[in-house]
Amino acid sequence: MGRRLEEFLAGCRDEAPLQLGVIPFGMLYGIGALAVGMPVWLAQLTSMLVFAGAAQLVIVQMLGAAAGVLPIGLTAVLLNLRHMLYSASVAEHVRHLPRRWRVLLAYLLTDEAYAVAILRYARPTGPGPDLRHWYFLGCGLTLWGCWQLSTALGIAFGARIPPEWDIDFAVPLTFIALLTLLVKERAGQAAALVAALAVLALAALPYRLGLVLAIVLGLLAGAAVARRGEGGDERG
Amino acid sequence: MSVAELVAMLALVGALTFLFRYAMIGLFAGRTLPRWLHSLCRHIAPASFAALAASELFIHAGEVVFALTAPKPWAALVAAVVAWRSGNVLATIAVGMAALYLFKALL
Structure with missing residues (x-):
């Protein structure tokens, strides 16, 4: 083959x-x-x-x-x-x-x-x-x-x-399975956690805008944690 | 709205969706991603899937609903443990669905 x-x-x-x-x-x-x-x-x-x-x-x-x-x-x-x-x-x-x-x-x-x-x-x-x-x-x-x-x-x-x-x-079961495959490090976990909490906090927003905003907030959280991790490595 | 309007909207959404998908592969393929954007991109999948799952589990008609007697969040919890221990998508879905039927019978 x-x-x-x-x-x-x-x-x-x-x-x-x-x-x-x-x-x-x-x-x-x-x-x-x-x-x-x-x-x-x-x-x-x-x-x-x-x-x-x-x-x-x-x-x-x-x-x-x-x-x-x-x-x-x-x-x-x-x-x-x-x-x-x-x-x-x-x-x-x-x-x-x-x-x-x-x-x-x-x-x-x-x-x-x-x-x-x-x-x-x-x-x-x-x-x-x-x-x-x-x-x-x-x-x-x-x-x-x-x-x-x-x-x-x-x-x-x-x-x-x-x-x-x-x-x-x-459908949500698929997302959960994929999450555990993708999230191996602290930054990814932070991104997922913040996005999940934010989507609930923003549920009342019209047009499901809350979903998009929650994803963006999750990304920012992940990036922030990743950067702090890098900084720690440099100092150490 | 008319069918023509609907078709036009769907065609536009389709075209833009393709452009989003093609953007960094084709349109700006020669460019190196800025570091900050790269850092954000690494977390787009976990953030999207977590937000979509949480939204499916706890949001009904724009309102957040937490109920101890709701079977779906409990079944999702069981599925999450299976996913975490096994790393197997098929097993996660199978156990999650079985757990849902069980909790629906019990709760």
Whole structure:
């Protein structure tokens, strides 16, 4: 087996368990989109255009609350701003690739694909050229396929799933699992803790602005703790 | 709003989302990230996931709800312990869902 295919399949394999959290999320979106009156074609097209679970669920939720087109768009854009920071985080690893690769990987850069791919970039590559972008592609395409499929499933069968199964609870469980994988040091713990507390403190803010602000506050807390840690090392 | 307005909004959100994702990979690919921005970026994932999880668990219709008899936070706590001990996403979700059904039956 070629090393490209090997990396690609390893990416697919490592991304696969996360789909247990992604599929209910996608189905939930598909169910909700139809419930708030989106045409079927548009519900599916949105999963391709926006391809961002949290933002799509917020869009559906706000459409259901009869919010205006401008506040909905603004909220979704604010929520997706975090992808710019993912972009910055992976940039050093994909900067050398041809443009078509960077466009493709940028399109596939979601929460769950980022979380798995960045862990691969944290491990050194084997001998020979760096083929870790194939791993990234495996992560991204696995997630993309599952997202489209689960949207379609939600549209097709969603209404028949009993709400008492609480399949949507798999969503926060996924975030919790990812958190423990990502948070290994004090600065990351501070970022997570401050963001979680801030989101509760800011819950009353309109348009889910509290979520975006809480994430920013978490980032600042993480950066502050990291800097203090560095300072300590220098003095010691 | 009309379907046309909705399509236009979704297309714009999609385009901007792609631009955010492509920004540092493509648009400013030649630039080195300032140190402070790099430091912030390292924590975007933990901060986002913590905020999203806390928001799902404790915020209902814009209000913070802490209830000792709410099964979801307890199930999340069990899941967090499993995640911390095992580092396994699949096990975390499986145990978390099982714990939810258990607490729903008990509480």
